[in-house]
Amino acid sequence: MRRGEQSAVPAADSAEQYPYTPREQESVDGWLGGVVHGTPGTVRTGLTDLQKHTGTDELMLTTLIHDFGARERSYALLAEEFGLSS
Numbered sequence: 001m002r003r004g005e006q007s008a009v010p011a012a013d014s015a016e017q018y019p020y021t022p023r024e025q026e027s028v029d030g031w032l033g034g035v036v037h038g039t040p041g042t043v044r045t046g047l048t049d050l051q052k053h054t055g056t057d058e059l060m061l062t063t064l065i066h067d068f069g070a071r072e073r074s075y076a077l078l079a080e081e082f083g084l085s086s
Contacts, residue, residue, distance in 0.1 A: 040081035
């Protein structure tokens with residue numbers, strides 16, 4: 001995306017084996033610094049902290065997971081953690 005090219009989310013093993021250039025790795029590392037991830041409780045805490053820090057009324061979330069079923073499950077886990085219907 002950073003290079004203006006659209007592509008699918010790669011499988012984890014493909015992403016791990018990709019030969020990143022130093023500049024690409026720096027970009028990935030910087031981006032990952034702002035990612036909220038972990039257990040549902042950890043993500044809830046991270047999102048709540050982000051909301052408090054920014055003062056926003058709402059957050060828009062995206063889950064970058066290669067497997068569509070796992071992506072759906074991640075949203076269901078978040079909905080459950082926040083007491084929402086999925």
